[in-house]
Amino acid sequence: MADIPVFDSHVHVFPDAIAARVTAQLGADGGVTPVYDGSRAGLEACMRRSGVTGALNCPIATRPEQTRSINDWAAANNRWPMPCLGTVHPDLPDAADEVRRVHALGLHGLKLHPEYQAFNPEEARLEPIWAVCEELGFPVVIHAGADIAFVPPFRSSPAGFRRLLGRYPRLRLVAAHFGGWRMWEEVDRELAGMPLWLDLAFVFGEIPDERLTALIRRHGVDRILFGSDAPWRDPAADLAALRRLPLKAHERERILWRNAADLFRIPELCVGRISGQA
Numbered sequence: 001m002a003d004i005p006v007f008d009s010h011v012h013v014f015p016d017a018i019a020a021r022v023t024a025q026l027g028a029d030g031g032v033t034p035v036y037d038g039s040r041a042g043l044e045a046c047m048r049r050s051g052v053t054g055a056l057n058c059p060i061a062t063r064p065e066q067t068r069s070i071n072d073w074a075a076a077n078n079r080w081p082m083p084c085l086g087t088v089h090p091d092l093p094d095a096a097d098e099v100r101r102v103h104a105l106g107l108h109g110l111k112l113h114p115e116y117q118a119f120n121p122e123e124a125r126l127e128p129i130w131a132v133c134e135e136l137g138f139p140v141v142i143h144a145g146a147d148i149a150f151v152p153p154f155r156s157s158p159a160g161f162r163r164l165l166g167r168y169p170r171l172r173l174v175a176a177h178f179g180g181w182r183m184w185e186e187v188d189r190e191l192a193g194m195p196l197w198l199d200l201a202f203v204f205g206e207i208p209d210e211r212l213t214a215l216i217r218r219h220g221v222d223r224i225l226f227g228s229d230a231p232w233r234d235p236a237a238d239l240a241a242l243r244r245l246p247l248k249a250h251e252r253e254r255i256l257w258r259n260a261a262d263l264f265r266i267p268e269l270c271v272g273r274i275s276g277q278a
């Protein structure tokens, strides 16, 4: 059948030497059973059985001194079907320089996590990072809202992202977990229709299908990305859930591939977009 290709904009892979240990530990911390062992080979096998064509790895530096080695590893592993983002810890003294290095290494954007990296997006120490990403047109994927591995109060919110966009209007911001996990009323009020991208990681089953479909359209189907958060979620199940939503075929195609092709500079996404239209 002429199924369109699928790009998963939110997955996690770790270096082989630590993948199994880290994945088991993080899974236990979050109370979730990983669907693969956190390795690249594990991800690629998961993609094959799930019908996922390509997947964006989103690494996170939880300590400033890890930042460069994680980015070096990401750059060495940045090849289809697993293009990679880089990361930066906000307490790295020359964080903006490292963002420029991540960009120059050919990584496809930056991943940040307010909980694991202990920052509020509106803090002054984040300003150099936002400024350089805006200047470079470099996409930033940020964890948004609650997190299964942490307790409230959470450090990011839909209202905060709205204020941030007011200060950095050209920032290419992807707020993961639909703009604020388990903050759906606030997402609807503060972010729907704003010029940022929302991914669908950990969203299915949290919002009733009809309301989710309405929210997707209210925000604008051009700025919604399919993302699973694998290995913490099963991309096959999320893909089936997306296909159950009463969306039109062209809307699904945007969410599953074309929006990512427009946002991230990944050559294979542009090629796939053309063949996906056949």
Ligand SMILES: [Zn+2]
Binding pocket: 010, 012, 058, 229
């Ligand atoms: Zn994630």
